[in-house]
Each structure stands twice: as structure tokens, then as C-alpha cells.
Amino acid sequence: MINYLKNEEKIILSLRALYSKYGYLPYKMNKFEEYDLYAKNKEFLIGEGVITFTDTHGKLLALKPDVTLSIIKNAAESKGVKNKVYYSENVYRISGKTREYKEIMQTGLECVGDLDLYDTYEVITLAKKSLETVSSDYVLEISHMGILSSLIDSVSTNEEFRQEVLDSIKKKSKHEIKAVSQKYGIEKKKTDLLCEFISIYGEPTSVLSRLDKMDVNEEFKLATNELKELVALLDGSVSIDFSIVNDMNYYNGIVFNGFLSGVSECVLFGGSYDKLLSKMGRRSNGIGFAIYTDLLEGINEAQSKFDVDTLLLYSENTKIEALTKEIERLNNMGKSVSAQKSIPEKLRYKEIVEI
Amino acid sequence: MINVALPKGRLGEKVYKMFALCGYECPSILENNRKLIFENEEKGVRYFWVKPSDVSIYVERGAADIGVCGKDILLEYEPDVYELLDLNIGKCRMAVAGKKDFYDDNTQTLKVATKFVNVAKKYYSGKCRDIDIIKLNGSIEIAPILGLSDVIVDIVETGTTLKENDLEVKEEIFPISARLIANKASFKFKTAEIEKIAEFLAEQVKDND
Numbered sequence: 001m002i003n004y005l006k007n008e009e010k011i012i013l014s015l016r017a018l019y020s021k022y023g024y025l026p027y028k029m030n031k032f033e034e035y036d037l038y039a040k041n042k043e044f045l046i047g048e049g050v051i052t053f054t055d056t057h058g059k060l061l062a063l064k065p066d067v068t069l070s071i072i073k074n075a076a077e078s079k080g081v082k083n084k085v086y087y088s089e090n091v092y093r094i095s096g097k098t099r100e101y102k103e104i105m106q107t108g109l110e111c112v113g114d115l116d117l118y119d120t121y122e123v124i125t126l127a128k129k130s131l132e133t134v135s136s137d138y139v140l141e142i143s144h145m146g147i148l149s150s151l152i153d154s155v156s157t158n159e160e161f162r163q164e165v166l167d168s169i170k171k172k173s174k175h176e177i178k179a180v181s182q183k184y185g186i187e188k189k190k191t192d193l194l195c196e197f198i199s200i201y202g203e204p205t206s207v208l209s210r211l212d213k214m215d216v217n218e219e220f221k222l223a224t225n226e227l228k229e230l231v232a233l234l235d236g237s238v239s240i241d242f243s244i245v246n247d248m249n250y251y252n253g254i255v256f257n258g259f260l261s262g263v264s265e266c267v268l269f270g271g272s273y274d275k276l277l278s279k280m281g282r283r284s285n286g287i288g289f290a291i292y293t294d295l296l297e298g299i300n301e302a303q304s305k306f307d308v309d310t311l312l313l314y315s316e317n318t319k320i321e322a323l324t325k326e327i328e329r330l331n332n333m334g335k336s337v338s339a340q341k342s343i344p345e346k347l348r349y350k351e352i353v354e355i
Numbered sequence: 356m357i358n359v360a361l362p363k364g365r366l367g368e369k370v371y372k373m374f375a376l377c378g379y380e381c382p383s384i385l386e387n388n389r390k391l392i393f394e395n396e397e398k399g400v401r402y403f404w405v406k407p408s409d410v411s412i413y414v415e416r417g418a419a420d421i422g423v424c425g426k427d428i429l430l431e432y433e434p435d436v437y438e439l440l441d442l443n444i445g446k447c448r449m450a451v452a453g454k455k456d457f458y459d460d461n462t463q464t465l466k467v468a469t470k471f472v473n474v475a476k477k478y479y480s481g482k483c484r485d486i487d488i489i490k491l492n493g494s495i496e497i498a499p500i501l502g503l504s505d506v507i508v509d510i511v512e513t514g515t516t517l518k519e520n521d522l523e524v525k526e527e528i529f530p531i532s533a534r535l536i537a538n539k540a541s542f543k544f545k546t547a548e549i550e551k552i553a554e555f556l557a558e559q560v561k562d563n564d
Contacts, residue, residue, distance in 0.1 A: 097433075137544070139543040139544065141543070171436070171437055171438040172437040172438070172439060173437075173438040173439070175440065175441035176438065202546065239543075243437070259539075259540045259543045259544070260540075261544050263417075263540060264415075264416055264417020264418075264538055264540050264541070265417070265435075265539070265540060266539065266540065
């Protein structure tokens with residue numbers, strides 16, 4: 001039988017089963033949301049625009065560009081309670097580079113509420129298991145925004161310098177860090193510290209021991225310890241990379257990215273966004289991730305050689321009852337059937353049956 | 356196997372020589388033929404020549420794991436890649452040039468002809484200068500001479516072309532040199548190999564200084 005479920009559809013089904021097992025509930029989102037919500041938090045949607053239109057009452061609406069904001073807006077708050085939801089939605093954005101409209105398939109989950117270390121551990125474990133669902137050849141990288149921000153705070157508070165140096169960290173460019181530091185008159189000792197910092201990545205044990213040797217400030221130590229606690233729970237099956245840079249106005253703690261062998265971009269984005277919540281006037285913590293499932297199209301999948309098993313040719317004179325019976329007979333043999341009166345030009349079939 | 360995108364032309368040949376000196380030689384590349392892809396299986400490396408401005412596209416999309424291209428391309432297209440090393444070759448600068456007697460008195464919209472639209476926009480918006488961009492694909496120098504534009508934003512190497520056409524550099528925007536770039540996902544799965552190449556190349560950059 002020809003495979004009727006596409007690979008990414010199968011993956012989405014297994015992901016839903018996985019999240020349900022951990023008590024995450026499905027979340028179905030409205031297609032349109034008031035534009036205000038996104039306007040207030042526009043940097044949250046990294047450099048990408050929102051598609052807007054006015055409704056029949058003249059109110060400005062947005063075609064949902066994101067699911068996270070809507071979920072946290074509605075999450076209830078009470079002590080010790082966590083809202084755990086997962087979703088599988090299409091979101092719509094204006095691409096930052098080409099300025100074209102685009103549709104993105106996302107499957108992900110959010111855990112919002114009174115969170116503790118276990119919740120962070122659970123979410124990252126689920127991110128890991130999600131990647132495993134697709135392929136055993138994957139890399140999950142984690143970072144801690146607190147480590148990055150405390151280090152940069154210790155170097156300079158100049159906003160332009162911070163922006164440029166973050167950009168160099170994102171690109172793993174030592175030579176750029178040196179150039180930027182020179183431009184802003186940063187002393188050599190601090191430049192060396194930044195250069196040392198971006199050369200630290202990979203296997204957690206060695207990364208953490210090198211971080212311990214760096215003498216930056218109290219916040220740096222605190223954040224490093226948080227990362228340590230988490231890594232210890234994760235059993236070393238992740239790698240650490242500080243070139244993951246998310247907006248510091250929203251993300252504060254752990255952030256992570258997932259890569260799959262054979263896909264040339266990052267497929268999983270996640271992190272904890274307590275700062276976003278506090279900006280929205282909430283006391284809760286939040287952590288979540290999304291997988292860009294359209295990037296999984298075609299992964300691990302050999303292109304099938306046929307569109308249908310059987311091309312069933314009938315004529316004007318064929319009785320509909322006979323035709324239906326024949327299709328049923330072929331279906332019962334496990335074959336897919338396309339009934340046609342003449343041979344379509346582009347259809348690829350295994351066999352022709354005429355009646 | 357590491358796929359390397361090299362920029363066609365003089366810079367690419369220089370870059371290949373640096374790779375060869377690091378032990379990643381692939382002699383067939385120097386043969387004069389029409390082949391596009393060259394492989395040295397034993398060394399685990401495969402080279403291909405592409406148009407210099409396309410190198411970043413091949414790398415960003417993962418068709419090449421690493422590549423070499425000028426900083427001008429990286430600033431124009433802003434690809435999402437790692438920029439691992441400044442190779443310190445192919446040095447030139449991005450500059451504003453115009454006719455010798457042209458003086459920008461800030462009273463009119465400045466007409467700017469360039470291949471590097473984003474670079475020009477960013478530069479002038481940083482100075483809050485109102486400009487009219489004219490996108491050209493080659494022979495940029497001719498634009499101010501014919502009165503198509505007031506100035507051009509282009510790469511200046513020695514300045515000979517400018518001089519011969521009675522033009523001069525008015526402002527420098529940024530220095531340019533060749534950079535080693537890597538696809539972010541490839542870097543995760545081939546970390547050791549890519550690091551090794553970058554280290555070897557860094558050694559040579561030091562020696563060349």
C-alpha cells in the first residue's frame with residue numbers, strides 16, 4: 001500500500017502521544033488574535049513581522065504569528081500549580097529577510113506557572129525525546145542567558161557595544177569580538193575574557209570546569225550553578241553552547257536549540273521566559289519549546305516511486321456497480337486505486353487494470 | 356566528508372592554496388577542465404567553485420559545510436552562519452566614491468548607485484541621510500560620470516579604476532577581508548573536523564602576518 005501519511009505527519013502524531021504521556025493537554029488556538037498583544041511584545045518574534053488586518057468593527061487583528069503569547073496570556077496562576085499544554089499549529093509571519101508572507105508549521109509545548117527545577121528538567125527531557133522521535137542523530141544544545149548577560153554586564157553597559165558583541169558571540173567570531181572591543185575601547189583583559197568565553201562549548205563536564213575557572217561576578221557564578229544542577233540531572237546527554245542568543249528582554253534562564261543531522265537549520269527552539277511574563281504583569285515562570293515541523297519534510301524518507309498501486313481504466317460502458325466492486329476488491333488486497341477513463345500524463349502507477 | 360564552497364577567481368585560488376598547505380590538497384582542482392566538484396576522499400574534503408556572492412547561500416543552506424567569502428557579502432546578506440576566522444587576505448574596503456568635484460552639502464536627496472543595497476541603506480540611515488538607491492549589477496563607476504548618481508558605494512581595492520575615471524574615495528565605510536564561515540547545523544555534527552581546519556588556517560594567518 002502506498003504510504004498515505006507523510007513523514008512529518010507521523011512525527012507530529014508521535015510527538016502528541018509523547019506530550020500527552022507527560023500530562024500536557026492539547027491547546028487549540030484561535031486563528032486571529034488582537035494585534036495589541038504582539039505590538040506590546042514585538043521583539044519576542046525575533047525580527048519577523050506580523051500580518052495584520054482590520055475586522056468588521058475596525059479593530060486591528062493579527063493572523064496568529066505565535067502561540068506562546070496566547071497561551072501565557074490565558075494561563076491561571078496559583079501556588080504550586082503548573083499549566084502544561086502542547087499545540088500543533090500553523091503560524092503566519094512576514095519573513096524578516098525577504099518581506100514575504102510565510103506559513104510555518106509548529107508543534108511545541110509550554111509549561112507555565114509556579115515552576116521549579118523539575119519542570120525545567122521535564123521540558124528539556126521532552127525536547128530531547130522529541131528530537132529522538134525523528135532521528136537518533138541529533139544535537140540538543142543548552143545555554144543560560146544569565147551567564148551571558150552577567151559576563152557582558154561585567155565588561156560594559158554601553159547598549160551599542162552589547163548589541164555588537166552579542167552578534168559576534170552568535171557568530172562565534174573571535175576576530176569580530178576583538179574588533180568590536182577595540183572600537184569601544186574595552187581593555188585587553190576583558191576582551192580576552194570574552195574570547196575565552198566563546199571558545200567554551202561542547203561536552204558539559206569540560207565546559208563547566210572551564211566556566212568555574214572564569215572569575216567574573218556573583219551573578220555569573222549563580223547562573224553557572226543553575227546550569228550545573230540541570231546538566232547533572234540530564235546525565236550529560238546534551239551539549240552546551242553560548243552562541244545561542246535570544247532576546248534578553250524576554251529570556252532570562254535556560255535556553256536551548258535542537259539540530260537534526262540532514263537538516264541544515266535549527267529545528268527546535270526553546271527557553272524559559274520569566275521576563276516576558278513579568279512584562280505582562282504576571283508572577284509565573286514559563287518554559288517551552290517549538291519544533292518547526294515543516295523543516296522535517298522529506299527527512300529519513302526515500303521518495304516513493306509511485307503515486308498509486310493500480311491505475312484502473314474503465315470506459316463509458318462500464319457499469320458503476322462493477323467498477324465499485326473492482327475497486328473494493330483491489331483495496332482489500334491492500335492496493336490503492338485511481339479510477340480513470342484515460343491515462344493521466346503525470347500519474348506514476350505500478351500496474352494497469354482494465355475493465 | 357567536509358564540503359567546501361570556494362569563491363571563483365583569484366581569491367578562491369589563494370584560499371585553496373591555504374587549504375592545501377594545511378594538508379587538505381586536492382590536486383585535480385588545478386587541472387584545466389570544466390569539472391565543478393573536486394574530491395579528495397582520503398583527506399575527507401570536497402571542494403566546489405561558486406560565484407563569490409553565492410558562497411554564503413551555499414553555506415547557510417547547508418549545501419556546503421564551510422566556505423570562504425568576503426566580509427562585504429556577509430554584511431550585505433547577513434546570512435545566519437558562524438564566522439570562524441578572518442583569513443586576512445583579499446583585503447580591500449567598502450567606500451563611498453564620487454566625482455572629484457562633487458561635494459555633498461546635505462541639501463538634496465543623495466543619489467547612490469551600488470551593488471550593495473543593504474550596506475548603503477544601513478550606512479546612510481545611520482547618518483540620517485535621505486538617499487535614493489539605484490541598484491546596479493556592474494560597472495558601478497560609470498554612474499556618477501554619466502550623472503546617473505551623485506556617488507557610488509562599492510569595493511575599492513587599489514583605487515586605480517577610480518583614479519582613471521576621475522573619481523575619488525569620499526568616505527570609508529568598513530574594511531573588508533575574506534572570512535571562513537560555517538553552517539550552524541554542520542558545525543554541530545562535524546565539530547572536530549571543522550575546528551581542525553579552522554585551527555590550521557589560523558596558524559597560516561598568523562604566519563602570513
